[in-house]
Amino acid sequence: MAEKMKIKEHVESDEIISVSHLKIAFGSNRVLTDFNLGLRKGENVVVLGKSGCGKSVLIKCMVRLLAYDSGSLKVFGKEVQGLSQKELDSMRLRMGFLFQSSALYDSMTVRENLEFPLRRHHISSNKNEVNERVKETLENVGLYHAIDLMPSELSGGMRKRIGLARSLILKPEIMLYDEPTTGLDPITAREISNLMLRLQRTYNTSSIIISHDMHCARLTADRLAVINDGICYAEGTFNTLQASNDPFVKAFFN
Ligand SMILES: Nc1ncnc2c1ncn2[C@@H]1O[C@H](COP(=O)(O)OP(=O)(O)OP(=O)(O)O)[C@@H](O)[C@H]1O
Numbered sequence: 550m551a552e553k554m555k556i557k558e559h560v561e562s563d564e565i566i567s568v569s570h571l572k573i574a575f576g577s578n579r580v581l582t583d584f585n586l587g588l589r590k591g592e593n594v595v596v597l598g599k600s601g602c603g604k605s606v607l608i609k610c611m612v613r614l615l616a617y618d619s620g621s622l623k624v625f626g627k628e629v630q631g632l633s634q635k636e637l638d639s640m641r642l643r644m645g646f647l648f649q650s651s652a653l654y655d656s657m658t659v660r661e662n663l664e665f666p667l668r669r670h671h672i673s674s675n676k677n678e679v680n681e682r683v684k685e686t687l688e689n690v691g692l693y694h695a696i697d698l699m700p701s702e703l704s705g706g707m708r709k710r711i712g713l714a715r716s717l718i719l720k721p722e723i724m725l726y727d728e729p730t731t732g733l734d735p736i737t738a739r740e741i742s743n744l745m746l747r748l749q750r751t752y753n754t755s756s757i758i759i760s761h762d763m764h765c766a767r768l769t770a771d772r773l774a775v776i777n778d779g780i781c782y783a784e785g786t787f788n789t790l791q792a793s794n795d796p797f798v799k800a801f802f803n
């Protein structure tokens with residue numbers, strides 16, 4: 550019996566994020582009403598939906614920047630809203646979050662921006678080790694040459710890469726991307742999508758990617774989920790959803 554239970558647990562733990570019957574409202578604004586989604590280990594799920602449907606709210610709930618009203622949201626098998634502050638800190642350490650704005654510290658050089666999370670989380674105080682990790686991460690996003698620049702000297706695409714590097718330096722198991730290619734020209738957007746894919750393989754991360762960019766979705770998604778009216782309205786591979794007859798789903802592929 551004990552053996553059987555262990556096996557079942559193992560199967561369930563294949564889902565690194567499990568969202569079920571999630572509900573969140575702001576006053577009378579009912580954003581998510583009964584939302585369900587799972588993210589398996591190593592998988593990339595792209596989330597689509599109209600502006601204001603709750604995509605950012607969803608991923609903010611995952612790192613508990615926002616609180617949900619009811620339902621369940623488990624990350625690494627644990628209910629996010631049941632975590633103690635200490636557990637929450639260690640969960641966040643295993644997750645990277647790429648904000649739309651990149652949110653770099655403008656008064657710090659690229660090197661200092663990358664060192665900051667290592668120091669804040671007391672990952673390493675050994676100078677050589679820190680240098681090595683900064684170098685390796687910058688090389689992985691193709692920007693080692695920018696190490697001594699200030700954020701104001703970077704282009705939009707470079708800022709995205711440095712923002713990505715700053716999350717990756719902590720070697721997260723899960724990456725949450727909020728519109729990673731929005732505001733970039735199509736070529737740079739494509740480069741960022743390719744980079745996300747390559748980094749997923751290098752770091753073996755699982756990702757939730759919010760994106761309106763269908764090139765990005767086609768390239769990066771193992772699966773897509775469409776939010777509409779507070780629920781997961783449709784779910785499937787890029788090809789399945791592209792072939793859908795549903796007018797709402799079809800609209801994203803036009
Ligand atoms: N902290 C908050 N307090 C009150 N309302 C909020 C808060 N955050 C989001 N909302 C509301 O929740 C709804 C969903 O917002 P959200 O930012 O998730 O949209 P989105 O799907 O990410 O849209 P976009 O594609 O424009 O980024 C919106 O109506 C927004 O006004």
Ligand SMILES: [Mg+2]
Binds near residue numbers: 604727
């Ligand atoms: Mg948003």
